[in-house]
Amino acid sequence: MDEEKKPEGVAAPETEQPKSEPPASPVEATAPAEATPAEPEKPASAVTPEKAAKPAAAAKPAAEPGAEKPAAKPAPKKEPTEMEAEPWAGPLVDSLKARFGDKIQQFATYREQAFLIADTAAVIPILDFLKLEEDFDYLVDITAVDYPKKEKRFEVVWILYSFAKNVRIRVKAVVGEGEKPVTACTVHKAADWLEREVFDMFGIEFEGHPNMTRILLPEDWKGYPLRKEYSIIQQDQDWVRENLQIESGQ
Amino acid sequence: MATHTTFLDTNELVLNMGPQHPSTHGVLRVILKLDGERVLGTECVIGYLHRGVEKIAENRTYQQFAPYVDRMDYVAAVSNGLGYCLAAEVLGGIEVPERAQCVRVILTELNRIASHLLWLGTHALDIGAMTPVFYCFREREEVLKIFEKYCGARLTTHSFRIGGLQYETYDNFEKDCHTFCDWFEKKVDEYEELLTTNRIWVGRTKGVGILDAEACKAYGVTGPVLRAAGVEWDLRKAQPYCGYEKYDFDIPTCENGDTYDRYLVRMAEFRQSARIIRQAVDSLPSGPIKGKVSKVFKPPIGEAYVSIEAPKGELGYYIVSDGSVQPYRLRVRPPSFVNLQALDEMCRGALIADVVAIIGTIDIVLGEVDR
């Protein structure tokens, strides 16, 4: 994690990561056979999240960083840095493909959990289609993941479940900074607070949301904590000073 | 010429409940818009207990993070731990031995009983019955004693580890569980006698805070609230985890989706949990308690969403791993947060005195709502 921060040169007040360092070294110390491939893999794995978005299917052996010696091949060093997703096929995939064609970039499963990656603009029509025609009437969760290295840094995830089919799928879309995906409130009422939390933590605004305000943090907080550049001990010092009238020790 | 109006005239009044209020079960602020006594709408202000658990997860190793999850739903800490360990195990492709799974089931069901007991006591207290809370806490004591004997902690137990269990069960574990189940079922009969047919209780809870099945699904509400609306869905049966498919139990449901039905569903869940515990204890296999996990747990790059049937609803963990010892992103899907969204719909048209009952019946824990 800290290796990521250094190349970015982020100005966090005190980038204290005391606990993450010791585990990192024993990994490199106790695996002598992988010592060499492990080190260059670290910065390579920092590059990983960028690659994971590319729709290319991952190659098999490489995804275990600490696994076997033959992983120390210079060429597949890039490959193990991807999720070992397997292609997903089935009637649902077929109907989605028929309906949305190339708006969906990838259908995959990992650990037997299916997901698809779609264009941001196509997500709401997909959710709508899934709800009305494929019985995915329960929106389990909306969340986001931040990959600051990629050109479009956020990956927003919608998790859906169908009571009738007892199947759970994930719909993902890659969203750039400043881009506004359309709100899912019109399709599932549950999206209301879930999207507010995504906004609160990541700063991703949802177009058309009835009340796009912060939900967990105070209304006038500055900063989006779950972004990677927001340090673990960072606070909105102005807010603390104004509202609590103290100088925070952080 | 303005007519002189006083606050007693029926126009919209805004009333603030909380964040410190004996009935909001934690730091929850509810802003009510009233028309006389009727509630026109509610707005919840949450986040008073936000501790940034998801951010912390990105800065701790998987094992280091495990104690943090107990603190979210602190009333039913064991479930949180179970969900987290299952998610990490799926991500890491780790198989948990049978004995560990069985003990996990026992502790999780005991924890479900403890959570529902606390719910019952506080809910009854809100509605004015001041006695059941003491009985419920007395029963809860027995569960917490078992937890304490097992892992040393009563409330935030950190009872499970990634890959299985840390501790072997203590000598009289099976006997304690059996004694507890036998003793406890009689107590459930006592509560039913005290409340279920009590005219005042029924009057306060029947028809109050109705959330029908369609609304439940639209709002993503799960758990006893969904089952009280008539949807027979329980993750332990629909997508069994941890060996639940081996046990024989029913899913209690009701029809109307009002407060009384939710009460009945949770009372029935007491009995079903006791049933599961008995079966699990009787079938406790011998064997190792922890699967093959390397000391430094580094799941391969990938992501997984694993959810369990926590006492309050569907508790899910979405973990994204980048191949390092720390999760890249850990998202907790809290049942209380999603269920609380439906408060507005449930309170429309209710009286002020019912708002307190409705907040109680959703069974929220602010630690989970805010994380």
Place this chain on the structure above:
Amino acid sequence: MEEILNNPYVFPVIATMLIIALFPLVAGYIVLAERKVLADFQVRLGPMRVGPYGFLQPLADAVKLLLKEDIIPAAADSWIFWGAPVLSTFTALTAFAVMPFSDRFYVADVNIGILFILAMSSIGILGLILGGWSSNSKYSLLGALRSAAQMVSYEVPLGFAVVTALMVAETLSMQGIVQTQYDKGIWIAFSNYGLMLVPTALFVIAGVAETNRAPFDLPEAESEIVAGFHTEYSGFRFALYFLAEYASIFVLCGVAVTVFFGGWLRPFANVGFLEVPLNVIFPILLFLLIGGGCGIGTMRVSLAYEKGIMAVLTLGMLLVAALFAIPAVNVLIIGFFWFLFKVLILVYMFIWIRGTFPRFRYDQLMDVGWRYLIPISMGSLIVNGVVLLLTS
């Protein structure tokens, strides 16, 4: 000296002074009893620290309330703010003037005794309203109005129940009602072929509502949003409201006992052979038992002053038991004993009801009063009246 003692005003004045001096203490101990009894229902112990088994708790509470800062809200009407609890307490205590504690011990035997008590309780409601209104707070006023509306509503079935009993008693005087029960040889509750049980039950239920006790205590309840009329009251003023509430509980139970349960008569007052067992043996045994309990308590407590208090109590109980053994004294105090015994049983029932039931919502409360209790009480009045007429 004899002239002074024979003066008809002397005894009532002494009695009044005794009642006013003792009643706050008694009210305090009823509060303690409530806390201990509730604790017993709730599988816990209740106050245990102050004095042996918490026995001195009321003194501690009184001192605490007296020493509290006297806060008057700035916008409150201070005269009425001061006067409202006084009014409540005054009316509650005045009702004691006609309570027939025994055949000898009472302040006055007014021939419209029961009417006097009902009138006093009605005026007492004014104290509540004024308290809520003078606090100049939205929520106090709301709570006060709801309390008052509840009390006024439940006075109707209360009144009907009493009137039904009066048809049997044929007199309004409190002593007269007790005398009638003696003459008829049956308590009014069980008379008229058991039809009078309905007004008895109605009276008790309406009495619980009248005194703002659970399950009818929504206006005062802590977990509701709108707090009661006594929100702005603290310290001694709050103590006065509290005193008024417990005084009115005592009065209500006293009226119930007098009108329905034979007042200061022993059970089966006309049955001769039960005179000695009930009037002599029963109180002696009871006080010996209590004394024995206190004796065991003396041995169990650890601190010296606690042992002292428990020892004094033990001796006191044994002394009282001995007093009942002396026929001359027995005749004087037995009426009082039975009256108190029955009132305390009824008070225990009030506490029991509080510990068991959840609270009614306000609209349900008014529903129960207007749609159930009033028609039933009117119906019982008519039915009892007709039966009495036919059988007289």
